[in-house]
Amino acid sequence: MPPKQRKIAIMGYRSVGKSSLSIQFVDGQFVDSYDPTIENIFTKTTRVRSQDYDLKLVDTAGQDEYSIFPSQYSMDIHGYVLVYSITSTKSFEVVQIIYDKLLDMTGKVQVPIVLVGNKTDLHMERMISSEEGRRLALSWKAAFLETSAKQNEVFFFFL
Numbered sequence: 001m002p003p004k005q006r007k008i009a010i011m012g013y014r015s016v017g018k019s020s021l022s023i024q025f026v027d028g029q030f031v032d033s034y035d036p037t038i039e040n041i042f043t044k045t046t047r048v049r050s051q052d053y054d055l056k057l058v059d060t061a062g063q064d065e066y067s068i069f070p071s072q073y074s075m076d077i078h079g080y081v082l083v084y085s086i087t088s089t090k091s092f093e094v095v096q097i098i099y100d101k102l103l104d105m106t107g108k109v110q111v112p113i114v115l116v117g118n119k120t121d122l123h124m125e126r127m128i129s130s131e132e133g134r135r136l137a138l139s140w141k142a143a144f145l146e147t148s149a150k151q152n153e154v155f156f157f158f159l
């Protein structure tokens with residue numbers, strides 16, 4: 001079967017690890033330095049249940065509660081990865097604001113979403129419990145997982 005094309009946008013507050021997760025997924029390495037992203041597109045071919053997929057991961061610029069949802073991410077995207085850091089209450093609030101704007105922009109009642117709580121290696125600094133994350137994802141009917149881009153507990157499945 002020919003590969004299917006899938007485009008996935010990775011969104012969230014600044015510095016939650018969107019680029020680190022993307023780089024870990026595509027290159028299998030962790031970069032410790034912090035370089036704010038404007039927009040990066042990563043590509044990878046992967047096989048899920050005997051089907052090849054050409055993935056385009058759109059690593060977006062960090063958003064905050066005042067950001068206008070970029071209209072280019074409301075079309076032509078198959079699914080969204082919304083990322084917060086388990087060490088940041090603010091990033092958990094922002095992911096909920098992004099979700100509301102996303103539904104508003106796309107005009108849909110439901111979109112394919114994976115909610116990701118990143119930085120689980122920083123467990124001493126945890127502010128958001130797994131239960132809170134799970135509950136939020138459930139209310140969205142989204143998938144949920146916690147990860148550490150640093151320890152390579154990386155995800156990606158909703159194809």
Ligand SMILES: Nc1nc2c(ncn2[C@@H]2O[C@H](COP(=O)(O)OP(=O)(O)OP(=O)(O)O)[C@@H](O)[C@H]2O)c(=O)[nH]1
Nearest residue numbers: 015016017018019020032036037062119148149150
């Ligand atoms: N300890 C730890 N640090 C992480 C993890 N993921 C990312 N970081 C660090 O957090 C900082 C921000 O990571 P980025 O991947 O650049 O975050 P981003 O969300 O892409 O940031 P913006 O481009 O500003 O939106 C960097 O210093 C990373 O090394 C993680 O799982 N654990």
